[in-house]
Amino acid sequence: MHHIFPRWIVVFVVIAWCSSVNAQSCSLQLHFTSPVDNSIVRTNDVLRVEPVNITAFSNPPIRDGWLQVGIIHNDYGFDIEFSDEMEYFHYPVTTRLWEGRNNFELIGWRRALPLCESSDTKRLFYIKPDDQCYAMVEELDKIPQPPNDPANGFVINQRCVAKYSCGNRPQMKDKTWLTKVVPAFVQPFLDKSGKWNEVMEECRQQSNVLPRYIRKRSCEKRMADYHIAQDLQRALNTNGCGVLSDWDEVGGYVSECISEQNNALEAAVANLIVGTNRSRVRRNCIQQNDAQNVVAK
Amino acid sequence: MVHILIAFIFYLTVFSAFGTAIGGYEGDTPNVELQVSVNGQAIAGERELEKLSSTVTEQELRAAFDQSLISLTKGQSVQLTVEMIEPNGMRSDVTANPAMFYDAVGKGALSVSNDGLVTALSDSSGATIGQLLVLYNTPEKSGFNYVYFDTDPDK
Numbered sequence: 001m002h003h004i005f006p007r008w009i010v011v012f013v014v015i016a017w018c019s020s021v022n023a024q025s026c027s028l029q030l031h032f033t034s035p036v037d038n039s040i041v042r043t044n045d046v047l048r049v050e051p052v053n054i055t056a057f058s059n060p061p062i063r064d065g066w067l068q069v070g071i072i073h074n075d076y077g078f079d080i081e082f083s084d085e086m087e088y089f090h091y092p093v094t095t096r097l098w099e100g101r102n103n104f105e106l107i108g109w110r111r112a113l114p115l116c117e118s119s120d121t122k123r124l125f126y127i128k129p130d131d132q133c134y135a136m137v138e139e140l141d142k143i144p145q146p147p148n149d150p151a152n153g154f155v156i157n158q159r160c161v162a163k164y165s166c167g168n169r170p171q172m173k174d175k176t177w178l179t180k181v182v183p184a185f186v187q188p189f190l191d192k193s194g195k196w197n198e199v200m201e202e203c204r205q206q207s208n209v210l211p212r213y214i215r216k217r218s219c220e221k222r223m224a225d226y227h228i229a230q231d232l233q234r235a236l237n238t239n240g241c242g243v244l245s246d247w248d249e250v251g252g253y254v255s256e257c258i259s260e261q262n263n264a265l266e267a268a269v270a271n272l273i274v275g276t277n278r279s280r281v282r283r284n285c286i287q288q289n290d291a292q293n294v295v296a297k
Numbered sequence: 298m299v300h301i302l303i304a305f306i307f308y309l310t311v312f313s314a315f316g317t318a319i320g321g322y323e324g325d326t327p328n329v330e331l332q333v334s335v336n337g338q339a340i341a342g343e344r345e346l347e348k349l350s351s352t353v354t355e356q357e358l359r360a361a362f363d364q365s366l367i368s369l370t371k372g373q374s375v376q377l378t379v380e381m382i383e384p385n386g387m388r389s390d391v392t393a394n395p396a397m398f399y400d401a402v403g404k405g406a407l408s409v410s411n412d413g414l415v416t417a418l419s420d421s422s423g424a425t426i427g428q429l430l431v432l433y434n435t436p437e438k439s440g441f442n443y444v445y446f447d448t449d450p451d452k
Contacts, residue, residue, distance in 0.1 A: 202404075206400070210432070211322045211324070211327075211432075211434055211439050211441075212323070212324075212325060213324070213325055213326055213327060213439075214327075214430075214432070214441050218400075218402075218430060221402045221428055221443075222402050222403065225402050225403045225425050225428065226403060228424075228425055229403065229405075229424045229425045233424060264350070264351070265347040265348070265350050265351060266347060268346075268347065268350035268355075268358060269343055269346045269347050269350060269358075269362070272346075272358065272359060272362045273426060273428070273445070276362075276426055277424070277425040277426060280424055280425065280449065281424055281425075284424060
């Protein structure tokens, strides 16, 4: 064969074959058993050592030729290293949690052919107990959610967006902005100020007459539309429009929250509508600021 | 006689407590589709975009969504035509059918008549996209769609 094909072609084909096999040949999964992933950890210290129970699964089993498996915490290198040749680990780790988002990436390589590399990322949030931003999430938790109430989806989504936004705030550029905007955005709904009572009443009345399959969708649309057009617009106009990178990051959490609660088809379109509406209220905010600056000059 | 009266009161109580659905459809999923058109041009509504989302990229879906927006200036009206498509492919114009129900999401942006004439309200801020529920509902057949309107004065 070496006489027929140049050596470099043979090497190239072998590498390409290995790479193509790699994609399906192994996988790693990371699970937090306590606290569960995506949860919020609250303590009195800014930085503290917190036990995190981690379970790592591999397919095929780790004993099947894994060279090294470890966890990278917040991109700062291997925090924890596994060397046991086991199918899975229950590994109570004591690690230092950073304020805000804590990413844990499980990464591993396999030495036997087909060569392979795999990873899985999970996160925890550490938020101080007196945090003003997260206080909104706790207030949203107090709202009763009677079974079959078409407003439940909106409350869950609102909580989800507030949780991720506040949880990730320490990693954002303008932390002060988000600390002000989230309460300003959520409080009108908590207080049922503005036209919230009217919106909720319309929602309930319509839910009494619409076919069952559309009640939740109709109500959530009504609430989200009012919330963005009124509460978000006012929150931005009062507290600033935010830097684009922070705005986009919050947009990512909005999208994630919508996807958590809807099927893929519904989420794809809902994300387009919400994304367009968010962009428009931010543009209005920027235009208002520009107009004010002109007047001030 | 007393029994009939008690039964009547019971019936009244139950229905006023839970409400009666428009058209009385009890199914958990729609069983017909509604295709909305403006001036003979079919508009991709929420149902069509949702189906499309499983076969196209995010960018292509965004382009289809932008194309689906019906532009209206304040005070301007547009007449919708709604066709019901049954599972066997049969189509019928249901625009002004008594089983039709039109409803604008948020009362500030759009108004709509019982026969599908949509008007952009003059006090609309255009801050959010106008969304209109188009629903056909009878005890046997039920379907819905949402169509989108752009009343943004800055567009």
